[in-house]
Amino acid sequence: MNQDELKRQAAQAALEYLPDSGVLGIGTGSTVNHFIDFLADVKNRFEGAVSSSEASTERLKAIGMQVFDLNAVGELEIYVDGADESNHSLHLIKGGGGALTREKIIAAASKKFVCIADESKLVHVMGKFPLPVEVIPMARSYVARELVKLGGTPVWRENFITDNGNIILDVQNLEIMEPVKLETQINQIAGVVTVGIFGHRPADVLILGSESGPKTILPE
Numbered sequence: 001m002n003q004d005e006l007k008r009q010a011a012q013a014a015l016e017y018l019p020d021s022g023v024l025g026i027g028t029g030s031t032v033n034h035f036i037d038f039l040a041d042v043k044n045r046f047e048g049a050v051s052s053s054e055a056s057t058e059r060l061k062a063i064g065m066q067v068f069d070l071n072a073v074g075e076l077e078i079y080v081d082g083a084d085e086s087n088h089s090l091h092l093i094k095g096g097g098g099a100l101t102r103e104k105i106i107a108a109a110s111k112k113f114v115c116i117a118d119e120s121k122l123v124h125v126m127g128k129f130p131l132p133v134e135v136i137p138m139a140r141s142y143v144a145r146e147l148v149k150l151g152g153t154p155v156w157r158e159n160f161i162t163d164n165g166n167i168i169l170d171v172q173n174l175e176i177m178e179p180v181k182l183e184t185q186i187n188q189i190a191g192v193v194t195v196g197i198f199g200h201r202p203a204d205v206l207i208l209g210s211e212s213g214p215k216t217i218l219p220e
C-alpha cells in the first residue's frame with residue numbers, strides 16, 4: 001500500500017470513534033480529506049462540524065455538512081485530525097498544512113482528540129519534520145533570531161499566508177526531547193501566534209494505517 005492508501009485506512013478506522021450525534025471537530029490535511037469523504041455516508045447523524053481551515057470548510061460543505069463557528073457551539077465530543085509526527089506519548093507536530101492555530105484551538109475545545117496518520121508518522125523523538133510556527137508578519141525576523149537561540153534553523157515558508165493572515169517559519173534541526181517545555185518556550189516569544197507542538201494538548205488516541213491493518217496507539 002502506498003502512503004495515501006495507509007492514510008485512507010486510518011481515516012476509515014476513525015469512524016468507529018464517532019458519537020451518535022452532535023457537532024464534530026474536523027482538522028485539515030490529506031488524511032482528514034479522506035475522513036471527510038467517509039463522513040459523507042454518515043453525515044445525517046450529525047448537526048454539523050467545526051472546521052480548522054477554509055480548505056476543510058469547503059470540503060465539508062461540498063458533502064452537505066453544515067459548518068459552525070466554534071463560538072456557536074459548546075465543548076465538542078470529538079476532534080479528528082492528522083499529524084506530521086507523533087511520539088509515543090502522542091505529543092504531536094502539526095502545521096504542515098499551515099492550519100496549526102485553529103487546529104490547536106479546536107483540539108483544546110474537544111473532549112477527545114483522535115489523530116489519524118500513516119505509520120511513518122510515529123517516531124521516538126520528534127523534530128525530523130520541520131516544526132511549523134505561525135508568526136505575526138512584522139515579527140518574522142525577531143522570532144527567527146529567537147528560534148536560532150533555541151537551537152533551530154528557521155526557514156520562512158515563502159508565498160504562504162495562513163487563514164489568519166500570518167506567516168509560517170518551519171524550524172529545522174530540532175531534536176525535541178521535552179515537547180511540553182519547548183512548546184511553552186516558543187509560545188512565549190513575542191510575535192508567535194502558535195507553535196505546532198501539541199504537547200499540552202496531545203492526542204488521546206492515534207490510529208495508524210499500516211500494511212497489517214489499522215493500529216490503535218494509546219499514550220505511553
Ligand SMILES: O=C(CO)[C@H](O)[C@H](O)COP(=O)(O)O
Pocket residue numbers: 007027028029030031032081082083084093094095096097098099100103
Ligand atoms: O497539521 C496539519 C495541517 O496543518 C496536518 O494534520 C498535517 O500536516 C498532516 O497532514 P497530512 O494528513 O496531509 O499528512
